[in-house]
Amino acid sequence: MTVKSLHAVIMAGGSGTRFWPASRAARPKQFLPLARGRILLQATVDRLAGLFAPDRVWIVTNGAQARGVRRLLPQFPREQVIVEPGPRDTAPCIALATATIEARDPGATMVVLPADQVIEPVEQFHRMLRRGIALAADDRTLVTFGVAPTFPATGYGYIECGDPLDGAEPRAFAARRFREKPDLATAQQFLAAGGFLWNSGIFAWTAAGIRAAMAAGNPPLAEATEAMRAAQRQGRRAAVRRAFLQAPKTSVDYAIMEHSPHVAVVEATVEWDDVGSFRALTSVGVADGDRNCALLAGGAAQIALHSQGNLVYAEGKRTVALFGVQELVVVAVGDAVLVCPRERAADLKQLVEHVRAQGRADLL
Secondary structure, X not given: OOHHHEEEEEEOOOOOHHHOOOXXXXXXXXXXXXXXXXXXXXXXXXXXXXXXXXXXXXXXXXXXXXXHHHHHOOOOOHHHEEEEOOOOOHHHHHHHHHHHHHHHOOOOEEEEEEOOOEEEXXXXXXXXXXXXXXXXXXXXXXXXXXXXOOOOOOOOOEEEEEEEOOOOOOOEXXXXXXXXXXOHHHHHHHHHHOOEEEEEEEEEEEHHHHHHHHHHHOXXXXXXXXXXXXXXXXXXXXXXXXXXXXXXXXXXXXHHHOOOOOEEEEEOOOEEEOOOOHHHHHHHOEEOOOOOEEEEEOOOEEEEEOOEOOEEEEEOOOEEEEEOOEOEEEEEEOOEEEEEEHHHHHHHHHHHHHHHHOOOHXXX
16 A cells, blocks of 8 residues: 555535535535534544645535635645536546546545544544555455444434455445435334444545446446546546536445445444534533533633523624523524524424525525
């Protein structure tokens, strides 16, 4: 394994509607200080230090967010920010990153990861990545990383593990099949049965390995990737854009991982949270004795009396006062305040769609 051939690709183009109104189109979830007060994207970049050379870390984002990336990470090299020509989901995103990296380093090994997760400790994170990188070195195996489930989650995809690959640590298994986000009863069955891991959305493979998997499982994606790769080598940006927009609009799980016969899953021996909704504040915020949990930034403060089990996210010079309320989510940022029952925190997409229908583009 040659260190100079290792590249990390951070996917940072999501909108994060479940964090509205803190998250907006130009300020998505990965730009928020949700990593225990640190910006998620910055924490992701920092987590890669020591394993990846600085000039081997790439951020893929969209045109609306590229300026924000450069503002939040002024020291990050501009030429390593890859801007997607349009929203096409994770498969074209990875295809574009593969083409861009191979134009510089044809023998590249890639780790692909989301920008919006909290992962600790870094040493264990690096250890599991090294395990996956070693497994992918055959230019055939696609590696994903699975998290041991701690409750019957319905918001995560699952990976059903097959036989162990060897006796090394962290444990690695043949991936038997991918299971979509289940209903509660099915998630409970998965938890009781054992042998299932949450799909973390983190991957490792060689550029040659992922292109071979594309060719075998999704020829249109492979053709678009090859066209982008050729255009990148020739410096034809317009041709790169055209090829990207011709790629199938689909996720890498559906397009490649679920169909490939050469997928391994490495158990992620870390503390992992994908910060999927405001309910995640219970793990990344600060709690008081009454189970009120807050994440406060930019001088915000909280006062609570006769209140229990509330989640508060606030930014700026303001104080959020809770009095006699239970199990609420309260968000106070800039020009908007959100109050909703804690049990509805994962359903905020409905409210965002209502705001859009009301013509309030200023709030999106």
